[in-house]
Amino acid sequence: MSRSIDLAVIPGDGIGQEVVAQGLKVLNAVLPQDVKLETKEYDLGAQRWHRTGDTLPDAELEALRNHDAILLGAIGDPSVPSGVLERGLLLKLRFAFDHFINLRPSKLFPNTATPLAGRPDIDFVVVREGTEGPYTGNGGSLRTGTPAEVATEVSLNTAYGVERVVRDAFERAAARPRKKLTLVHKNNVLVYAGHLWKNTFDRVAAEYPQVSTDYLHVDAATIFFVTQPERFDVIVTDNLFGDILTDLAAAVTGGIGLAASGNINPTGAFPSMFEPVHGSAPDIAGQGKADPTATILSVALLLRHLGYDTEATRIEDAVSADLAERDGAATRTTDEIGDALAVRV
Amino acid sequence: MSRSIDLAVIPGDGIGQEVVAQGLKVLNAVLPQDVKLETKEYDLGAQRWHRTGDTLPDAELEALRNHDAILLGAIGDPSVPSGVLERGLLLKLRFAFDHFINLRPSKLFPNTATPLAGRPDIDFVVVREGTEGPYTGNGGSLRTGTPAEVATEVSLNTAYGVERVVRDAFERAAARPRKKLTLVHKNNVLVYAGHLWKNTFDRVAAEYPQVSTDYLHVDAATIFFVTQPERFDVIVTDNLFGDILTDLAAAVTGGIGLAASGNINPTGAFPSMFEPVHGSAPDIAGQGKADPTATILSVALLLRHLGYDTEATRIEDAVSADLAERDGAATRTTDEIGDALAVRV
Ligand SMILES: CC(C)[C@H](C(=O)O)[C@@H](O)C(=O)O
Ligand SMILES: CC(C)[C@H](C(=O)O)[C@@H](O)C(=O)O
Numbered sequence: 001m002s003r004s005i006d007l008a009v010i011p012g013d014g015i016g017q018e019v020v021a022q023g024l025k026v027l028n029a030v031l032p033q034d035v036k037l038e039t040k041e042y043d044l045g046a047q048r049w050h051r052t053g054d055t056l057p058d059a060e061l062e063a064l065r066n067h068d069a070i071l072l073g074a075i076g077d078p079s080v081p082s083g084v085l086e087r088g089l090l091l092k093l094r095f096a097f098d099h100f101i102n103l104r105p106s107k108l109f110p111n112t113a114t115p116l117a118g119r120p121d122i123d124f125v126v127v128r129e130g131t132e133g134p135y136t137g138n139g140g141s142l143r144t145g146t147p148a149e150v151a152t153e154v155s156l157n158t159a160y161g162v163e164r165v166v167r168d169a170f171e172r173a174a175a176r177p178r179k180k181l182t183l184v185h186k187n188n189v190l191v192y193a194g195h196l197w198k199n200t201f202d203r204v205a206a207e208y209p210q211v212s213t214d215y216l217h218v219d220a221a222t223i224f225f226v227t228q229p230e231r232f233d234v235i236v237t238d239n240l241f242g243d244i245l246t247d248l249a250a251a252v253t254g255g256i257g258l259a260a261s262g263n264i265n266p267t268g269a270f271p272s273m274f275e276p277v278h279g280s281a282p283d284i285a286g287q288g289k290a291d292p293t294a295t296i297l298s299v300a301l302l303l304r305h306l307g308y309d310t311e312a313t314r315i316e317d318a319v320s321a322d323l324a325e326r327d328g329a330a331t332r333t334t335d336e337i338g339d340a341l342a343v344r345v
Numbered sequence: 346m347s348r349s350i351d352l353a354v355i356p357g358d359g360i361g362q363e364v365v366a367q368g369l370k371v372l373n374a375v376l377p378q379d380v381k382l383e384t385k386e387y388d389l390g391a392q393r394w395h396r397t398g399d400t401l402p403d404a405e406l407e408a409l410r411n412h413d414a415i416l417l418g419a420i421g422d423p424s425v426p427s428g429v430l431e432r433g434l435l436l437k438l439r440f441a442f443d444h445f446i447n448l449r450p451s452k453l454f455p456n457t458a459t460p461l462a463g464r465p466d467i468d469f470v471v472v473r474e475g476t477e478g479p480y481t482g483n484g485g486s487l488r489t490g491t492p493a494e495v496a497t498e499v500s501l502n503t504a505y506g507v508e509r510v511v512r513d514a515f516e517r518a519a520a521r522p523r524k525k526l527t528l529v530h531k532n533n534v535l536v537y538a539g540h541l542w543k544n545t546f547d548r549v550a551a552e553y554p555q556v557s558t559d560y561l562h563v564d565a566a567t568i569f570f571v572t573q574p575e576r577f578d579v580i581v582t583d584n585l586f587g588d589i590l591t592d593l594a595a596a597v598t599g600g601i602g603l604a605a606s607g608n609i610n611p612t613g614a615f616p617s618m619f620e621p622v623h624g625s626a627p628d629i630a631g632q633g634k635a636d637p638t639a640t641i642l643s644v645a646l647l648l649r650h651l652g653y654d655t656e657a658t659r660i661e662d663a664v665s666a667d668l669a670e671r672d673g674a675a676t677r678t679t680d681e682i683g684d685a686l687a688v689r690v
Contacts, residue, residue, distance in 0.1 A: 082539070157498075
């Protein structure tokens with residue numbers, strides 16, 4: 001295990017700065033003395049774009065490549081046309097660094113307010129494909145702005161891309177106590193992509209007889225997310241379905257303030273990137289109201305990815321314990337939550 | 346108003362037969378004496394396909410075209426390869442009859458079991474586009490079944506198609522007390538289709554100053570469906586997002602057993618088709634366990650479409666009253682529910 005971590009930090013927009021500060025605070029607190037942590041901050045996001053017109057210049061992409069990992073806060077601001085930063089920065093990073101595993105655990109922690117009656121026992125992880133599907137930017141518009149406009153979006157799916165994420169999901173399912181993997185797609189309508197996913201899934205399944213498998217259409221999956229979320233263990237799905245399902249998963253497990261994610265390249269060829277699932281929430285930025293827990297849990301995913309399992313578990317346990325003791329009525333500031341967790345780890 | 350209804354009935358698969366029988370029972374009960382109801386049943390679905398290989402032959406498509414409306418139960422069976430009946434029958438009907446409005450009301454009726462804590466006040470309608478998006482069947486697979494396979498799905502969106510559904514949604518919103526319309530898309534990633542939708546929406550909005558408008562990404566929308574569903578009045582969205590959102594909407598409003606839908610061509614050029622949102626549920630078929638309420642509410646949509654507003658409202662009121670009096674513990678058979686509603690209307 002490397003005893004140094006060279007971390008790139010992209011605070012980004014809105015509440016990004018605040019939550020990342022708490023993530024780093026907890027990271028510093030949890031790391032053993034002998035691990036040298038170096039961080040380098042990158043000024044990317046809405047402000048930079050307004051100032052210079054840059055989203056992610058090649059030189060910075062090149063520089064980012066040399067870090068061990070990236071911690072990202074949030075990207076996006078209403079003052080920037082929709083899509084500019086998402087495509088030009090966030091998705092550019094995910095694609096350039098071939099983050100084909102978009103890992104999103106969902107767990108209903110004690111004492112958190114789920115909108116679901118009866119507080120079901122929720123503990124699953126979504127393995128979302130991160131480099132294909134309708135996210136490739138493959139589309140166009142003809143006669144734009146006229147009554148004869150045609151706009152297309154192409155979902156691209158390759159055996160190469162589907163197989164690697166499906167294999168990763170089987171590995172993760174095999175390593176969990178329940179050993180259950182659900183494929184979510186819409187193969188009754190999206191028959192070409194759907195069949196590629198389903199056939200790949202069935203073929204790889206034969207190599208994992210210990211993993212029980214299941215298939216759900218994406219529409220049906222949303223039903224089970226609210227009526228029977230305890231049925232899920234590991235879910236593997238396409239980029240867009242994964243986007244939708246993980247926001248819903250965050251909502252039923254106490255909100256987007258707790259949902260962590262990792263954009264992972266398991267081969268190590270590129271740095272992986274860890275970020276909360278939530279957005280930049282410009283309406284509450286700078287007020288100390290943002291919950292940094294999602295970022296702090298993303299730091300745990302980052303540590304696990306880099307081989308610091310004990311430290312990752314310490315953060316996750318601290319979050320559990322902290323939430324268990326949290327007084328439902330008292331709301332804490334961003335800083336207070338970070339402090340509490342830094343002390344606990 | 347025409348005082349006769351010439352109705353095509355496609356019971357379809359699984360529980361389709363059972364629920365359609367109750368729909369027709371209530372339809373017969375609610376119609377005034379002087380309205381002549383003629384029904385013709387079409388044998389389409391899994392059994393027919395097994396027997397003859399047909400999904401929807403041209404002659405039957407032609408015959409269906411001449412009815413005033415179509416009542417459909419459910420299509421689909423595990424014994425048929427995924428996609429065959431969906432694309433070859435259900436979607437073929439929606440596309441051939443240019444059902445560009447897929448209307449799906451969501452209402453939390455009294456006494457129904459929502460998975461949401463606190464029983465929020467839910468009463469919205471999703472206007473789902475029905476003839477474009479990723480549902481056009483425009484895609485393909487290259488080197489199928491090999492490690493070099495590439496599979497695509499193309500979402501097709503036209504100004505013509507988007508504008509007509511957006512206009513319809515504004516009309517519906519303007520006619521409701523709250524007069525609120527939310528566009529749901531994913532225009533930060535699907536920038537071409539997303540911008541066509543957003544620009545069209547904004548342009549038409551200028552003609553409806555009395556309607557307040559809102560935009561949500563589809564992932565964020567799923568969060569609000571479970572945390573704040575009362576915020577929605579009318580939602581307009583793409584074919585695939587509408588598919589996903591309406592199953593979730595059904596789940597939070599007491600389940601798919603109550604969710605009705607209309608595949609509507611408002612121009613009258615083709616017969617509109619009414620069907621429950623639920624599938625064929627082969628696991629409970631033939632056992633009298635299926636809830637026919639979704640089909641009965643679809644009959645109400647059918648009546649309203651044909652101009653029988655009073656009768657439509659009578660059915661909707663009967664369902665409300667019936668549910669309000671329903672004993673939470675007692676489960677009733679498909680037939681009993683149909684009888685109870687037929688008596689009430
Ligand atoms: C901001 C957006 C591009 C992004 C996505 O769609 O992947 C976000 O919703 C997420 O889930 O990380
Ligand atoms: C069966 C399937 C093709 C259909 C759809 O995706 O539209 C169904 O899910 C629906 O919502 O009516």
